[in-house]
Amino acid sequence: MTTAARHVWPTVRSIPVSAVTDARPPGHLKAARIEQVAGVSGTGRDTAGGAHTGAGRDTAGAEHTRRASGVGTAGARPRGARARMNPAAELGFSGDPGQHGDQGDGMLHAQRTWDATLATNRLDDLGVNTERQRVETRDVTACVGLLVDGWPEDVRRCVESVIEHTGARVLVLDLGNVEGAGDVLDVLAERHPERIAVWHVAEAPHWRGGTATWGESRAKLLHLDDSEVHVLMETGLELRGDALTPLVAAVNEGAVAAGWRGAEPSGDTWVEADPGEVRALTGGIIAVRRAQALAALPEDATYGRHADLRLSLALPGELVVPHGHAPVLPLSSHDVPGEYADRESRRNYEEVLRALHAS
Incomplete structure (x- = not known):
């Protein structure tokens, strides 16, 4: 495909969105978590919109209020339904809440827990858990959104890795065909027409002297997508395995977003945070419930650095980092050095601090 054959829209804003895709109820995605397991205060919002708050602690030990889940009623647990009464039973311990067991059995329980952990790790090494997650999420629609601003070789490796290791669709917004990256995308889209959709605009990125901003461009990708889970991914990364299924599985199990690095x-x-529930997601790959991302994305961000923190703080629900190794290879840094990047990064970070202190 030649450059002349493609359709190039004048601006990001001029790309039409044919339908409002966030108004319909989720197809196969489970409802986001609206409460914690037994013994922990409920969080989020109930189906009538009433707020529930629970006290948590950040890394400095200060109490903060958990954020609401912000999801609809489709698939949600009916009001009045109880949380799991004995989560320990799912780990192989007694299912009887009144049974405390023999105090001398502590070593036996510890050994069973250790054996179960080793077995889980072995299953992870063999890819069994990921395959199980693929089956569980096979009907959940997911799409990788890429914002392309140059680095054509990295773009090629990034897109090819998503095609090779995942079943997700790829939706790309090419800003200005910088360094011929748009030409590379056309070749890939011609090779995989059922998997890759490319939108070209004449606007160059704001951080390269043009007028297309990060926030407006990312928002356009969200509106063009009709998937239940949208994956914000940077083109400076290459997948070395299926890095998306564990993230989509975490979202399907109730998180509003999941990524491989937390903060x-x-x-x-x-x-940097340990795996589990985190306050923010970073790292260049974030899977998010698209309907919630539409309202939380910082559209006023002209530059992407620290915008992931702003998005994280605005998302109404749990953010999760899965356990396990992330099969992701950094290719190169796509940060643009200079006064512009420093200024816009500071501006984003100031917004992050304001949102953090307000919460």
């Missing part, structure tokens, strides 16, 4: 606030800085 927790520590004063006015952020530190």
